[in-house]
Amino acid sequence: MVLREIAEFSSRGDTHRTILDGLKFRKHSAQEIDAILKAWTDNTPLPGVRNSPNHMHLKVGTWRTQVHIHSFRQSLQNPDQHINHFAQNYAAGHMLILDGPSRIGLTAEQNRGDLKDPQSTFARLLTDDSRRQSLRDILFDAFGLYLGMDISEGASIHLRYGNTAPPNERSVEDPTLEWMRNALPVNQWSDGMKAFTGMLLLLRAGDPKIMIIDEPEAFLHPTLAYKLGREIAQTASQGDKQVFVSTHSSQFLMGAIQSGAKVNVVRLTYQQGSATARMLSNDDIRVMMQEPLLRSANALSGVFYEGVVVTEADADRAFYQELNERLLAEESGRGAPNTLFLNANGKDSVNKIVGPLRALGIPVAAILDIDALNPETNFPVLLDAISYPKPHNSIKLERTGVWSDLISDDKKPKSDGGIALLNGAAKEKAENLFDRLDQYGLFVLRGGEVEHWLPGLSVPRSKRWLRNIFEALGNDPKALNYVHPGDDDVWAFVDRVAAWIKNKARRGIPL
Incomplete structure (x- = not known):
């Protein structure tokens, strides 16, 4: 719209x-x-x-x-x-407008007309050797085939793809005619190939100042979507052009961003009568793309989801994602639908994913082991990432006090039960702290660490814990040993995370 x-x-x-x-x-x-x-x-x-x-x-x-x-x-x-x-x-x-139906028709034959004053897209490209060669190079990189323009049939120009570069297309000499006989017409190739060819041909042969493209990744393999994003952005940067694209493809988006062209990302949402529009500027994107962790985690994919969950490690991510899938499978309203699960490289890098995505208005929940309260963890950057109200002095003091209680008498809160080690006022103080962090989407595990969920399953809590827990959970919903969601333990915890993501009145999203 x-x-x-x-x-x-x-x-x-x-x-x-x-x-x-x-x-x-x-x-x-x-x-x-x-x-x-x-x-x-x-x-x-x-x-x-x-x-x-x-x-x-x-x-x-x-x-x-x-x-x-x-x-x-x-x-x-x-x-x-x-x-x-x-x-x-x-x-x-x-202005150039490209929607789904029009893209497929872009490669249909066109009238040759007067080549002294070329009017059609094909005619302009046929009479411009440098543009035609530039387009051919791009298409060969994408498909491993060579585009040729066939003028041998009547007064029309047809497109063909061949295994070798075509001879002089502006002639009808024998080598050219032979190449055209052996090359396949473009209409015999896939819709994705036709759409990709047609869009780049129109962008390269024409000179539109305003380009409007709806879902350009339709019909395309992810690799081609990436290349198309890169080429469209580069073409736009070569002149006084503005390109407006709507997309649901992270590959297309990454191609555009990594082209080096100036790209602004506007995230539009409309849910339950509530509309939002948030922009991630080109400068912000470049900062994100300079961070190897964000590139490797494909964090920008989060813009296409209703929610994101970030964990410390890949094993944590896989575990919580599986439990969420089982909650969703129950079709009882539990779990977090359309939610992307990502992992950082340790708790000190979680903020690098959470902060930028929350700036786009995406509800990003973070799940950390209880040692996030350890003074060795950079707690202030986590508070900034979740937009916890400043000043942070009070909550920093609470965090220090709770951690001191947890490790008193040489206790090991991460491996020995978390806040179960506390009693009375000390436990109440810890619960109050965790409750407040939960409100801002920072979920610190009160039981210590991820390995201590589901204690009823006889699973060794070792380095192979993830493989062991998945085997114990089972993989066939019809089998007797398959573990269905319960109402307590980790199931209740994932429900709590999902409730924060789905809550429109959630705290922690910057205005």
Whole structure:
């Protein structure tokens, strides 16, 4: 919907909008306007349109219009104050819209026309050897095949893919004809291949200033989605272009980001009547991508989920993810649906994933062993990551006091039962601290560590704990030894994490 509103605003002006507040366009200098009028002037009048004083005919590709010269200049000099005229007489001629159905048809044959004045996309590409070779190199990298443009059939241009580079496509000599006979027409390849080819061909052969692309990853293998994201972003960066893309593909997003082009990510959500819009700026993204942990954990995939859970280690992640899947399978409203489970490299790096994703409005819960309270852990950065209200002096003192109680008399809270080691006021103080952290999505294990969940299963608590616990849990829901969710222990804990993720009034998401 927001892409449609951008397209309507850019082509028609100030129309009715539901999501989009508005667009602002760059002002043009007098010299730029002179150059535009010189390049666009078309002395061939529009059919049925008579020449009017102080007007001129403009043409960009197949787009033609007649404009009042003074009004045209005003609209380009100050587009925001003359938005309707600017959109209808300038921006509309620079816009490219690619939705799902149109992408498949981009590779259909096109009329060759007059190659001295090429009008169609194919004709412009056929007469531009450098652009055609650049596109061919990209497509060969993607498919291992060579694109060729066939002019041997009537007055049309057809696309073909062959195993070798085509001879001179602008001729009908014998080697060219032989290559065309052996190459397969593009319509005999997959929809993904046709969509990928068509989008890049249109972007490379044309010169759109505003490109609007809806779900470009449709029909594409993840590897191709990554390459398409990279190529679209790079093409956009080569000139005065703006690209608006809606996507649900983390591969496409990573390709765009790693292209080196300037990319802003806007995360739109709409759930139960509540809408949000959060932006992760290009500068913020670059900071994230400089962090190897975030790249290796594929943390940006979190933008496509309703919630994220971050654990200290991969074994923890696998365990909690499996339990959540079993809760969801019960179809009783338990568990966290559409939730991504990620792991950091130890508790001191959890904040590097939690903080940036929460800045996008994503409910990211962190699960840590009880030694997160240890003074050796960088507790302040965790508090910053979960947006715990400042100043932190009070909760830091509470954390120090609880940890001191836990380790008194040489007790080992992580391996010997967590707050079960405490009694009376000391235990109440610890519970109060954990309750407050839970409210902000920082779930510290009161029982010590992940290995101590499900004590009723006879599982050795060793380095092979994950393999042992998975074997004990069983893998066939119909088998007698399969462990279904209960109402206590770790099942109640995962429910508590899920409740925080699903709670729209949750604390810890920055405004």
